[in-house]
Amino acid sequence: MLFVEFRFFWFFLAVFAVYWSLRENRSRKIWLLVCSYFFYACWNWKFLFLIMASSALDYFVGAMLARTDDPGKRRGWLIMSLCVNLGTIAFFKYYNFFVTSAAALLAWLGLPASLHTLNIIIPVGVSFYTFHSMSYTIDVYRRKLEPVRSLVDLACFIGFFPQMVAGPIVRASQFLPQLRSIRLFADVDGRGALVLFLTGFIKKACIADGVAPFVDRYFDAPGNFTAASGWVAVLFYAIQIYCDFSGYTDMAIATAGLLGYQLPVNFRFPYFAANISDFWHRWHISLSSWLRDYLYIPLGGNRGPAWFVYRNIMITMLLGGLWHGGAWTFVIWGGLHGVALVVHRAWSHRRDVLPDVRDMEKHSRPKGPRTFAGWFSWLLTVYWVCFAWIFFRAIDLPHAGPALRSFMFLPVSGTQDLGAWMLWIVAALAFVHWLNFRGVFSNWWRRPALPVFAAGYGCAFALVLLFIPPHYAPFIYFQF
Amino acid sequence: MRCFLRSTPVTTAVLNRRTSSPVLNAITALAAFVCTCSALHAWLPFPQLPGVGPKLRFFAAHSDEFDTIFVGSSHIHYGVSPSAFDDVLAGAGMANHTFNFGADGMHPPEQFYVLEQILAMKPRKLKRVFLEMDNVEVTWLPAQPTSQRAVYWHDWKRTEIILRKILNLDVREPWQRKLRTARRWRETIALHLALFARNLGNVGRAFDLARSLRGGENTEWELGPNLDGYFPQMMNISQENAAAFENELAREISTGLKDVALDSYAAAAYRDHARQIRNAGATPVLIVTPVYPQFPSRFPEPMPCLLLAYNNPTLYPDFYRTDLRVDQHHLNGAAADKFTRLVATDFLKNGPRR
Numbered sequence: 001m002l003f004v005e006f007r008f009f010w011f012f013l014a015v016f017a018v019y020w021s022l023r024e025n026r027s028r029k030i031w032l033l034v035c036s037y038f039f040y041a042c043w044n045w046k047f048l049f050l051i052m053a054s055s056a057l058d059y060f061v062g063a064m065l066a067r068t069d070d071p072g073k074r075r076g077w078l079i080m081s082l083c084v085n086l087g088t089i090a091f092f093k094y095y096n097f098f099v100t101s102a103a104a105l106l107a108w109l110g111l112p113a114s115l116h117t118l119n120i121i122i123p124v125g126v127s128f129y130t131f132h133s134m135s136y137t138i139d140v141y142r143r144k145l146e147p148v149r150s151l152v153d154l155a156c157f158i159g160f161f162p163q164m165v166a167g168p169i170v171r172a173s174q175f176l177p178q179l180r181s182i183r184l185f186a187d188v189d190g191r192g193a194l195v196l197f198l199t200g201f202i203k204k205a206c207i208a209d210g211v212a213p214f215v216d217r218y219f220d221a222p223g224n225f226t227a228a229s230g231w232v233a234v235l236f237y238a239i240q241i242y243c244d245f246s247g248y249t250d251m252a253i254a255t256a257g258l259l260g261y262q263l264p265v266n267f268r269f270p271y272f273a274a275n276i277s278d279f280w281h282r283w284h285i286s287l288s289s290w291l292r293d294y295l296y297i298p299l300g301g302n303r304g305p306a307w308f309v310y311r312n313i314m315i316t317m318l319l320g321g322l323w324h325g326g327a328w329t330f331v332i333w334g335g336l337h338g339v340a341l342v343v344h345r346a347w348s349h350r351r352d353v354l355p356d357v358r359d360m361e362k363h364s365r366p367k368g369p370r371t372f373a374g375w376f377s378w379l380l381t382v383y384w385v386c387f388a389w390i391f392f393r394a395i396d397l398p399h400a401g402p403a404l405r406s407f408m409f410l411p412v413s414g415t416q417d418l419g420a421w422m423l424w425i426v427a428a429l430a431f432v433h434w435l436n437f438r439g440v441f442s443n444w445w446r447r448p449a450l451p452v453f454a455a456g457y458g459c460a461f462a463l464v465l466l467f468i469p470p471h472y473a474p475f476i477y478f479q480f
Numbered sequence: 481m482r483c484f485l486r487s488t489p490v491t492t493a494v495l496n497r498r499t500s501s502p503v504l505n506a507i508t509a510l511a512a513f514v515c516t517c518s519a520l521h522a523w524l525p526f527p528q529l530p531g532v533g534p535k536l537r538f539f540a541a542h543s544d545e546f547d548t549i550f551v552g553s554s555h556i557h558y559g560v561s562p563s564a565f566d567d568v569l570a571g572a573g574m575a576n577h578t579f580n581f582g583a584d585g586m587h588p589p590e591q592f593y594v595l596e597q598i599l600a601m602k603p604r605k606l607k608r609v610f611l612e613m614d615n616v617e618v619t620w621l622p623a624q625p626t627s628q629r630a631v632y633w634h635d636w637k638r639t640e641i642i643l644r645k646i647l648n649l650d651v652r653e654p655w656q657r658k659l660r661t662a663r664r665w666r667e668t669i670a671l672h673l674a675l676f677a678r679n680l681g682n683v684g685r686a687f688d689l690a691r692s693l694r695g696g697e698n699t700e701w702e703l704g705p706n707l708d709g710y711f712p713q714m715m716n717i718s719q720e721n722a723a724a725f726e727n728e729l730a731r732e733i734s735t736g737l738k739d740v741a742l743d744s745y746a747a748a749a750y751r752d753h754a755r756q757i758r759n760a761g762a763t764p765v766l767i768v769t770p771v772y773p774q775f776p777s778r779f780p781e782p783m784p785c786l787l788l789a790y791n792n793p794t795l796y797p798d799f800y801r802t803d804l805r806v807d808q809h810h811l812n813g814a815a816a817d818k819f820t821r822l823v824a825t826d827f828l829k830n831g832p833r834r
Contacts, residue, residue: 005674006673006674006677006678007670007674185502190502450505451504451505451508453505454505454506454508454509454512455508455509455511455512456512457509457512458508458509458510458511458512458513458514458515458516459512459513459516461509461513462512462513462516462517462520462681462682463516463520465517465681465682465683465684466520466682466683466684466685466686466689467684467686467687468683468684469684469687470626470627470628470684470687471626472626
């Protein structure tokens with residue numbers, strides 16, 4: 001079930017109506033849990049047991065951590081939880097990657113080995129809900145969070161359907177306190193949530209799915225296309241992945257908001273970032289802050305000599321790339337961003353490469369380039385980000401080659417054309433995005449009376465449906 | 481009323497307080513949504529559909545020129561030659577102008593929707609409507625099941641026919657059995673309901689509108705060389721397919737040819753449409769082309785109109801010769817000419833003369 005499907009609207013209508021008609025917080029949580037598991041079961045009910053097992057294990061580990069003060073035992077419980085959670089991801093997402101990579105390495109060393117891959121179905125959202133779960137155990141271990149008393153609370157946090165399959169990655173410390181107190185309907189910003197949902201819907205269903213066929217056509221056989229087509233496809237992909245993922249996040253935040261829960265912001269105009277470091281303050285914020293708090297800082301963070309910090313950045317970004325999937329293309333994508341962050345850090349001598357994203361309110365909007373250096377820095381950032389997207393999207397490394405050549409102004413031999421005029425679509429979308437960035441669309445919809453807003457919303461939704469392409473493309477981040 | 485009598489102005493805050501009921505606002509939003517969708521549905525032109533769209537547009541522009549139409553699937557599209565039909569009727573002293581409304585994959589209930597569109601044009605000269613008789617198709621959809629071709633005919637009337645057939649609502653059964661049926665067919669039911677919702681919501685029609693504004697629709701294949709909706713097929717069945725066809729036919733004949741009855745859901749719909757055709761001042765005729773004998777050839781009583789069925793290989797062996805076929809299901813040009821003349825002759829023999 002996708003947020004943009006009709007059946008989701010019926011599903012959510014039922015969830016919403018029953019949820020707010022229940023008086024007790026516990027009943028509401030049980031209802032949410034049942035609905036969340038149903039939502040997941042619509043994809044594959046067998047993998048529900050994995051989520052349940054993950055929830056039960058971390059509930060148990062949390063309880064054991066609370067029972068003992070012995071540092072050795074506590075560390076043992078934590079390691080057990082991490083091993084099981086990371087082992088789950090490793091098996092489902094990386095088993096085949098490790099096996100084929102090991103076989104290739106052995107063959108390169110002159111020791112050919114016959115290693116068997118498995119036909120594994122990757123559970124949707126495994127990386128997301130495992131990270132939710134791990135954040136709970138680690139925070140309890142660090143004594144930043146009291147362990148939950150009720151398994152329902154933890155299961156509800158891990159399985160909460162708006163964020164279960166594609167984030168944002170919510171920390172236990174952000175969400176569990178919300179589950180403890182009863183939500184009040186009067187506190188729900190219905191107008192804001194509905195507008196956010198519509199915005200996300202437009203981004204995903206109209207824009208991302210609209211450009212997807214062109215991107216798919218190009219990246220299926222990039223060697224057949226002209227250089228201009230390469231530019232069109234790469235820029236379209238930059239648009240697609242942003243609109244797809246931020247659209248999903250907007251809808252997730254809005255859906256949770258309508259049920260009275262607050263999820264963290266995940267995107268803040270990343271393509272207007274002034275530099276690569278700024279980009280990572282604005283792109284997939286929940287993942288970058290998770291990696292910072294649970295990987296980068298434990299590795300040593302910004303402390304120590306420069307090479308040590310650079311090493312920490314590279315490890316974080318390489319693993320961040322690998323988090324997206326078991327393929328060298330993702331590792332290279334992470335590596336490219338790591339290199340850019342290292343170069344930027346060395347260039348600017350900043351001490352705050354990955355600042356506390358919990359303070360993101362301070363970074364609410366980028367100012368935008370104002371000087372020549374600012375424009376150059378912005379262009380370089382966008383170029384590098386798009387360059388890295390080629391590896392992210394390419395089926396494999398050989399398929400990335402022609403796209404890279406096109407994007408680096410090197411000659412290519414392809415003759416098929418996507419239509420260079422499509423760059424105008426990029427410009428038009430960039431202009432709309434810029435208007436949004438300047439705040440042109442913010443808050444005017446709060447002014448009219450509620451019935452007028454409701455009527456306008458109904459009309460707007462009907463108009464938006466006109467612009468949905470004939471087929472839905474699955475959310476890109478579902479595969480992660 | 482009291483609101484207008486108040487001396488204080490009605491501010492936004494006051495309005496919010498007075499009408500802030502979430503249920504009322506939800507109903508307002510839903511009403512606005514439905515009204516906008518309905519208005520757009522009425523305003524938008526007929527979608528650009530391969531197979532069906534060009535024929536409907538052409539017929540709309542020439543609706544008063546045709547006396548006879550044949551409506552059905554590709555069996556009609558490739559199997560009925562309007563000029564041959566007109567020839568035979570002219571020989572009997574009946575001036576006639578025929579249009580072939582066959583379109584690939586246009587089975588009931590899509591066929592019923594197209595027929596209603598045709599009748600809604602109120603063609604003044606229309607005297608005869610030949611409808612291909614077939615069961616209601618619940619699983620066949622175009623290759624891309626969310627394309628406009630699959631969406632456009634999913635109004636409630638058509639969706640209801642499909643749901644009735646899937647759930648077998650004409651037959652009284654224990655509710656557990658109905659539930660089991662619904663469970664077994666849930667994906668098909670969900671698909672048809674989604675297509676109905678897409679049609680209601682005009683999903684993706686902006687792209688379609690842009691295409692229609694750009695123009696340049698290639699209509700040669702749909703309208704044919706004589707602009708009568710018929711495109712004769714000049715090739716012959718391949719040897720491999722010919723062998724498969726003959727084997728299948730021999731198997732069917734060996735098991736004994738029976739008159740297969742039309743399902744009750746299709747029958748009810750055909751009765752309704754026969755009535756509509758008569759109300760429009762024309763004569764309905766049901767026709768079954770030379771397809772496999774497993775296709776229905778008998779209408780459950782009471783018959784709404786004349787039925788001409790030709791899918792019996794023992795009665796019409798010529799049409800089952802592989803040298804007269806394009807593939808297992810379709811006649812080639814020569815056979816289509818011959819078949820149409822037979823239909824016209826049978827119609828003159830059995831049908832009402834006007």
